[in-house]
Amino acid sequence: MVTLAEVARHAGVSASTVSYVLSGKRSISAPTRERVEQSIRQLGYHPNAGARALASSRSHVIALMVPLRTDMYVPVMMEIAMAVATTARTHGYDVLLLTGEEGPAAVRRIAGSSLADAMILMDVELHDQRMPLLRESGRTAVLIGLPADTSGLTCVDLDFEATGALCVEHLAGLGHREVAVIGEAAAVYERHTGFAERTVDGVRAAARNAGTRILHRPCEGGYAATAATLARVFDERPGTTGVIVQNEAAVEPLLNLLQQQGRAVPEDVSVVAVCPDQVATQASVRLTSVAIPAQEMGRRAVEQVMAKLGGRSTDEVDLLEPVLTVRASSGPAPV
Structure with missing residues (x-):
């Protein structure tokens, strides 16, 4: 099993620097942080979850809220969820998947506990009842989707x-x-x-x-x-x-x-x-x-979460530009 000391040697930094990158307790320069994170990925380092949580007061878990409704196309939702999970792992985070149609109750449960350090919310409605509670809680959160009012929120979506x-x-x-x-x-x-x-x-x-x-x-x-x-x-x-x-x-x-x-x-x-x-x-x-x-939306949402947890991001709306690919199903209108 790879140790924290081995990561430090590989990255050319002290063990305490690696610890600070993992815990976020101190500000680390972007080049150093990137070097440490690259070493963590290359060596496959997996810190002990319990010790890590005690040391950093963090759970290193992201709560992903994906209400699975019969009127939605589930494969796309799951593709986004998989992208969230795989990207989170590159940052040493696990994903807690919440699939019920709980609305504000799910936000309240996560915000009022130490289950997760951050939330990613999907299936966003224009007047989503989760938004007021999300703003009041002050917890780190990113939306995959846009409500009507995006003030004070970080959102990722296709335009x-x-x-x-x-x-x-x-x-x-x-x-x-x-x-x-x-x-x-x-x-x-x-x-x-x-x-x-x-x-x-x-x-x-x-x-x-x-x-x-x-x-x-x-x-x-x-x-x-x-x-x-x-x-x-x-x-x-x-x-x-x-x-x-x-x-x-x-x-x-x-x-x-x-x-x-x-x-x-x-x-x-x-x-x-x-x-x-x-x-x-x-x-x-x-x-x-x-x-x-779907994959890019999930990846960007996690990157926004990590930036916010590291104090490196402000609230913003990140819209992906659509690309239309012409194939066999469209042609000139009949005369």
């Missing part, structure tokens, strides 16, 4: 407004003037979940600028729900030639239904998705899409 706009701009540039948005389940919008609301806001703003008509319809996902939603879209807007999908469970049913209806993709209907690259590339028609950078 979903820009994502929605990018999808519309791509279709408008191909001549599409009637575009439908097949969105998340209705409950996601009823909760005013940030990413879904912000995407629609971006879609509508870009549509106004481009002179494109938008029809947004929530969808529960799955074949039957997607069939009903698609039928409603063409009943209300028969001239629809572009579809934006932000619902992974509706992607493959949508493509199958269009084929059954004799609507070729992209000759008759162009489809653009907001989804993981794996979903886009494995669909029956390779989808033009904006990827969800």
